[in-house]
Amino acid sequence: MTNDELILVLTEKFPDATIAKGNQYVEMTVTAESLHETAQLLKETETFSFDYLFCLTGVDYPENMGIIYHLESVKHRHVLVLKVRTADRVNPAIDTLSDIWITAKYHEREAYDLLGIHFNNHTDLRRLFLEDGWGFPLRKDYVDEVRIVER
Amino acid sequence: MAFNIYDFTTLTHDIHVGLAESFSPVLATTIEWVIVGVVYLLFVALFGLFLVYAERKVCAAFQQRLGPTRVGPWGLLQTIADFIKLLMKELIMPRKADWFLYNLAPFIVIIASFLAIAVLPFAPGLQSLDFDIGVFYLTAVSSVGVIGILLAGWSSNNKYSLIGAMRSGAQILSYELSVSLSLLTMVVFAGTMQFSAIVEGQRDAWFIFSGHIPAVIAFVVFLIAGTAETNRGPFDLAEAESELVAGFHTEYSGIKFAMFFLAEYINLFIVSAVAATVFLGGWMPLHFGNFESFNHVMDFIPPVMWFFMKVLGVIFVIMWFKWTFPRLRVDQILTLEWKYLLPINLVNILLMALVVLTKFHF
Amino acid sequence: MKSFIEYIVSIFKGVWTLLIGMKVTGKYVFTPWKHVTHSYPENRDTLVMFERFRGEVIMPHDANNEHKCTGCGICELNCPNGSIEIISKSIVTPEGKKKRLIDQHIYHLGMCTLCNLCVKACPTGAIVMGQNFEHAVWDRAKLTKVLNQPGSKISEGVKE
């Protein structure tokens, strides 16, 4: 499915979501509440069948945290960028998608580790790279006077 | 007899007579024991070191490398330097290891190796124990070593060591069977268990030639099972470097590690020496039926040389295995023994018995 | 009976594949003079690195002890690791103008990742990559180098 077709079908299916044509891929922004339901539909609906989550990025925006999912359908070969923002920046929380794509389990652990985003209902939300009590280095207000040398 | 000039019987006999005349019988026997012990100890230490060096050079050649070159000419002193290093290293013992068994294990392993060497005939007259049940004795003592390995693995209080030791136990117990059966095949053929008699029986033709098909099969089986018995080559799962770090001797350091290391190479020597003695004629020179001049030339090479040439040849083949094949898994190693080698061996004994009964041999 | 034949065949097939493997290694073991390794410290005299090899940043000086560095600091900006520091000094030229010149071009080899960005950015071609790769020293302080030699000055004709 081409990007334009995808936009049409998506608008029909998800009237509440904001759908835009990005630089390369179709970008769809959903609310945090509808994330899990939308993702479920995106994977299980035959016309989309986004079964391959290839990238999960947590972003620290000034007011809140964003999570960006890059999805691809192995069958149809179309790509969708699913975006969601958390309500809070200091204690961000969002529903987990690890029950839909297993790989999200580990990518979410990474996002939790580096950005401190809490994923609700995640079965195994532990730090992945860093020690407990380290702080969240990818946040913009992270300070580490020992290891980071400003130039 | 061309052998006479190289016969050690007169030499050993003269020493014995000389000692018996000068000292009381008890003292003379004690001195003889000491002499034999020292000679064997020196031989084993030096040959072990040489084998380590040879292994490194051969392995380097397989891998298109040079091997040790820095210490001494062509790196000849490398293993001696290594040995000195091992001697000087600190002996570290895990805190919760079983002190007694942990320290006992390397000795059991190395003593078992020494015991087995005693029956090997190096040359006419150069054999310290000439049992009439030599083969039986050899298979018996060579399986004592596994107790040391099991103890080492258990007492180190390390999971890797324990897994390694258990693998080793399962493996050696199974392959003991194949080694014994393939030797038994040759005992059926030779009609004796005495090593000197077995060698003597190959004066005209080595058993591997005169025994033809069953002997060749027995030889191949013996090589495979022998490799497995020494925990080497594709069967080195007891110390499987990429899985178990160093297997049963993970926790050993310094001289205790050196003992395991040396024992491995002595065992390699023993397996090769038994293969050379039982299948390849021991110290007997290579003879072809009617080529008198050829046979005569061969006679001029001393029997000791013959023996060691054969041993080194077999060792090379075993090294070739090690540096070519991937390692087997623990269940496959048992499958190989119980589903392949054992049935082949049993059939082979029958075949050999038929050959002997029908006198269908050279 | 069929399975028995398969059993026998599998033995021979297995042994055959093992022999093929032994042939490959055997080919090499009997030609030990065709080894591919080098004896490194011994072949130092004949060892020539490729001309683009990036061993360290150096500043070539000519016979008059002159270099081309103007001390503009572009290399310092381009370095991702902060391994270059330029210390410049102000002098008054005979014409009475104030002029900034390089005092010390400090290079921390210990922090350098040899990415070539400074060399590529240098507008006058004052720094290049050297081929020396033997950087082991006993003291970490020795890895901090001053690239312009003492008493050197900028060569005539380099545009500022």
Added chain:
Amino acid sequence: MSEIKEVIVKTDRLATDKYQVNMGPQHPSTHGVLRLLVTLEGEKVLNVQPHTGYIHSGIEKMCEAITYPQIIHLTDRMDYLSAHMSNEAVALCVENALQIEVPDRVKYIRTIMDELTRLASHQLWWCVYGMDLGALTTFFYGLRDRELILDIFEETCGARMTVSYNTPGGLMFDIHPNFQKRVKDYIKYFKTKLPEYDQLLSGNVIMRERTEGIGYLTLEEAIDFGVTGPSGRASGFSNDVRKHQPYSAYPLVKFNEILDHRCDSLARYEVRIKEMWESISIIEQLIDNIPEGDYALKMKGVLKLPEGEFYQRVETARGEFGVFIISDGKKNPYRLKFRSPGFSNLFALNNMAKGHKIADLVAIMSTLDLIIPDIDR
């Protein structure tokens, strides 16, 4: 007395127990500092839990403070065996964002370099795989052939592994005058050596016994876990970025995406061996046809990306590598995310190794071709 009775009751049946072994961070077979917490029952693997982070270097954080050309040299340090592909991913991403088209010469050279890197990486994988199975000699044969590729890199790029050959808008240098001859010589040489790999290891009965039916990863699992690259393709997961979202000169060459549906260790092994043949064929198609032209576009001194989000996928030797740049119009990215193939591949290990022997765990892990800095970043 009662104690003794209890003991007798307990040992009535041979008591067995699960136990845990820490494989790594210092273990000969984990190729770096990966730590696996393995639960075992005897020799049987019940559960594998990877613990990462021993070599986490915060590259994504570092990237937020440096400029785009400087980011490229950091990507060398992640997947050091596919350094050139990672370089290229960042370069392509920046070029896409700036909407510039690099000259054909650059595309050709990049593709050839990609394939040489893939060859070198697969060679190293092959030799290490042999070593993990216990065939130590393969290690030296693989490295022997790989060294010659590294020589080609050294002559043209100036470094053997951390090449840093790409810059946004082109390449660091033009190819060395010897490059084409050397590559052609090498391809000729390697075509005689690759069959030896098959003879030594692929055909070997022990190796086949060790890999056939071991480490099963179904197609559904592969997609669900995001297992890409040769490991995913061995499960029939068609994920070759070179085919599906071609970049550089890949649209111009003919090659097959190697797929295998056997899903086991042997399939993963053979996919890589076949990929080496494909790489050779790609290089052969391109090496004589490198067009004349500039090796780099003239770029501005300070690169500033337009505001927006840019994603670039490339196929490294281990799988799909992604660069995701969120730019706020400054000279350094607001957020930069690397999607590393090893990260997703690693976590499928538990599913693959469960129920197999401890020796198989090592062999299965080796077929995933993990590079730890690539996972930890």
